[in-house]
Amino acid sequence: MSRTLFVWCPDWPVLAAELVDGVSAHAPVAVLHANRVVACSPAARAEGVRRGLRRREAQGRCPHLIVVDHDPGRDARGFEPVVAAVEQVAPGVEVVRPGACALAARGPARYFGCEQAAAEQIVEHVAQACGVEAQAGIASGAFAAGLAARQGRIxxxxxxxxxxADLDISTVDRPELVDLLRRLGIHTLGEFAALPATDVLARFGAEAALAHRLAAGRDERPLAARQPPPDLAVVEEFDEPLERVDVAAFAGRQLGQRLHDRLAGYGLACTRLGITATTGHGEQLHRTWRHDGLLSAAAIGDRVRWQLDGWLSGTGRVAGPTAGITRLRLTPEGVVAHAGMQAGLWGDGGDGWERADRALSRIQGLLGPEAVLVPVPSGGRDPGDQITLVPWGDERTPARPAAGAWPGHLPPPVPAITAHATPVAVLDEAGEPVGVTARLAVTAAPARLSTADSRGRARIVAWAGPWPVEELWWTTIPGRGVAPDTAEPEWSRPETSKQRARFQVQLEDGRAMLLTLTGGRWQITAVYD
Amino acid sequence: MRSTTDAARPAGPGRPGRIEPTDLGRLRAIVRDTDPRMAVHDRMPLLEPLQPLLGGLRRGAVVAVDGDAGRTSLAMALLAGVSAAGGWCGVVGMPSWGCLAAAGYGVRLDRLALVPEPGTAWAEVVAALAGGMDAVLVRPPAPVPGRLARRLAAKARQSGCTLLTLGRVWEGCDTRVSTYGVEGVGRGGWEGLAAGRGRLRARRVTVVASTRPGIELDLWLPGEDGTVRDRGDSSVSGRGGVSALSSRAAS
Structure with missing residues (x-):
């Protein structure tokens, strides 16, 4: 049974209305929910307003009553500064409800000398920090401490x-049970607690058994303390705005080292890094970097430099900032317990990996992080889809899961040149374009391939197909709507391109390639070289 | 161990402390065998069907790969040997390089890095990669002038990286490996595809190397399972590639 310090703000909904909405709590104020008063200010109480009164009744007793609607969100919002103020004095605060919070009394009591001093300190600090009048009470268990706080007792x-024992039975806050117990002649918590626990459970059920535990001074559960998470982010403000990439990179490297040291101090390492840069004009750029291993100090520095380089030089689609960078913030977003860098079991991360990493990082520094790619096997039906290219150093996650059957994928051998997408024309013997009907028959045997480049026309000596694929048919492409149900196949209509028909062709000059007909257009998608 | 020490004794009893120049090679061999750190083999292995062609890829050499059928596949097969031996491979300037096909030949994807579009900085990229990789395949965007080629070759030699170049754009390479399609259905050596039916199954190619003019390798590149195979009636080796293939086709 732990000693619990309970901080209670009387008439919290009224105070919250004053803090958040600016309704003066000194005037007669009542907070109403469903036409009933749930809280009122001392001035209103002096006029005879009570909890549970109807609006008209309350206004009848106090004609100049200010009526405020009940808003649990406002109560919670207003209470957050109070919790923060309590947390500044003593850690491990648990919010019981808006207007009341509890904490273990042992720590603050030892720190401030005695329980009395701890309670005074906390009430004093809340009053100074938030201007809120609070009461504190200490007892064994949160329930008893809450009642003690109402009296300001320790x-x-x-x-x-x-x-x-002497308190009224209504304090257990279970109206039906209280009503029943009153009719049975039980008026105080002491009388209720004197009943045998087993009989209470058997006669009144689990809910009453819990109330019985509370009335006997035993707690319903131990406090679940809220531990403030350590703030791991590092921030640097620059008096002189950073305009040049090299200066910014230098600052970024130092900041990276600081972040790494701070994480190492907690025994952590980060796998995802958020970099936020703010310029003098308030523009903000945030980007998260992922990493397949753990980010070292140098790797953090590199990523900061790449990002600032890309942003300050204003290459690509995003325009550059209009002022220098004044604030740089690094947030570790994915944090794992770090027990030293682990080498791979089969020799990965050994000598060869380090050499390669140095060389590849250098090229990334030269051309940007997206210039060096590593292949990851992924799922797909076309040879180009079966590999996902991710930048070196990023997590090796495929775009589509590699596991699974992927029916309709091409049979081996795999083409050596993929991702081509060269538009071509496929003609039959008479020079007419070749198409595919809805019943998957070619309109004529392909005889000639005509490309726009210097190779010009080539005869097709052998071909096979069509091998149809329809992917993502359940998605609608924005602006196109659902395709009308016509007999015309989709691969001959230019506006939709979810259906593809694939052909293998072999040309007179010995080349073999994979052609795709989609949306009425032929493309060379891969070459068997 | 004892015999090694005896062999390593540099000079005879009559001339203490002098090492004859002819002993140096023998000494190097002994040191290389005893100290694992010194065991830098100057040749990286090739896939077995390609072994008769070159005997191995010499570290620091420049090998040009060309031909009219399957030069990309041949380059993949050459890299696969390096990769299988635990080496790292880099590919520069080939945005449509089919990693899946490379994996089929035996290139390990976790030891492969691509720089698809180096732009004008391709020579710097190749030089940087040569310092960290065991083999680098590059397709230069334009014919490489002799001076640049010599500079990159020197960088490759210095760091022990084999440079593979695609196409006839490199002046002064050490070895030129060429592949030609064997007459099949058409000129490319492909088998399995007919007018309106079948599918591409395997390709017969002849591979020659400039360093061994007499040898012509007859290969399936790729074979039906996506790897390199002997065709069996090769002029050098005679393993049952064809029978293996036909039995696969039957099953």
Missing amino acids: VPPGGTPAFL
């Missing part, structure tokens, strides 16, 4: 059952 250790 119940001595071991005195909790005696403290609870």
Whole structure:
């Protein structure tokens, strides 16, 4: 049974309305929910307004009553600064409900000397930090401590059952049970607690058994303390805005080292890094970098440099910033426990890996991180889809899962040249374009291939197909809507391109290639070289 | 161990401390065999069907790969030997290089890095990659002038990286490997495809190397399973490539 310090702000919904919406809590104010008063200010209470009154009744007793709608979100929002203020004095605060929070009393009591001093300190600090009048109470268990806080009392250790014994039964806050117990002649918590626990459970059920535990001064559960997460991000402000890439890169490297040191201090390492740069004009660029291993200090520095390089020089689609960088923030987004860099079991990450990493990182520095790619096997039906290229150093995750059957994929051998997409024309013997009907028959045997480049026309000596694929048919392409249900096959209509028909052809000059007909257009998609 | 020490004794009893120049090669061999760090083999292995052609890829050499049928496949097969021996491979300037086909020949994808579009900086990229890779395949965007070729070759020799170049654009290479299609259905050596039916199954090619003019290798490149295979009636080796293939086709 732990000693619990309970901080309670009386009439919190009224105070929250004052803090958030600016309704003066000194005037007669009532907060209403479903036409009933849920809280009122002391001034209203002096006029006779009580909890549970109807609106008209309350306004009848106090004609100049200010009525505010109940808003649990406002209550919670307003309470957050109070929790933060309590947390500044003592860690491990648990919010019970807006307006009340509890914490273990042992730590602050030892720190401030005694429980009395701890409670005073916390109330004082909340008053200074938020301007909110709070009351604190200490007892064994959150329930008893909450009741103690209403009286502003500190119940001595071991005195909790005696403290609870004289209190009215209605404090257990279970109206039906209270009503029943009253009719049975039980009016105080002490009388309720005197009943045998097994009989209470058998007669009134689990909910009453819980209330019985509370009334006897035992807690329903131990406090789940909220531990503030350590702030791992590092920030650097620059008095002189950084305009040049090399200066920014130097600052980034130092910041990277600081982040790495801070993480190492917690025994952590990061796998994803968020870099946020803010310029003098308030523009902000954020990008997250992933990594397949753990980011070392140098790797963090490199990524900062790449990002700033790309941004400051304004290459690519995004325009450059209009002012120099004044603020740089590194946030570790994926953090793992770090127990030293692990070498791969089969010798990966050994000597060869380090040599390769140095060379490849150098090229990334020269051309940008996207210039060096590594292939990852992934799933797909065309040879180009079966490989995902990811930048060196990034997580090797395929775009589509490699596992699975992928029916309709091309039979081996695999073409040596993929991702071609050269438009061509395929003609029959008479020089007419070749198409494919809805029943997957070619309109004529392909006889000639006509390309735009210097090789010009070539005779087709052998061919096979069509091998149809229809992928992602369940998605609608924006602006096109659902394709009308016509007999015309989709691969001859230019507006949709979810259906593809593939052909293998062999040309007179010995070349073999894979042609794709999609949306009425022929393309060379791969070459068997 | 004892015999090694005896062999390593540099000079006879009559001339203490002098090493004859003729002993140097023998000494090097001994050191290389005893110290694993010194075991830098100057040749990287090739896939077995290609072995008679070159005997191995010499580190620091420039090998030009060309021909009218399957030069990309041949380059993949050459890299596969390096990769199978645990080496790292780089590919520069080939945006449509089919990694899946390369994996089929035996290139390990976790030890492969691509620089698809180096642009005008391709020579710097090749020089940087040569310092970290065991083999680099490059397709230069234009014919390479002799001076640049010599500079890159020197860089490759210095770092022990084999440079493979695609096409007839490199002046002064050490070895030229060429592949030609054997007459099949058409001129490319492909088998399996007919007018309106079948599919591409395998390709017969003849591969020659400029360093061994007498040898013509007859290969399936690719074979029906996507790897390199002897055709069996090769002028050098006679393993049952064809029978293996036909049995696969039957099953």
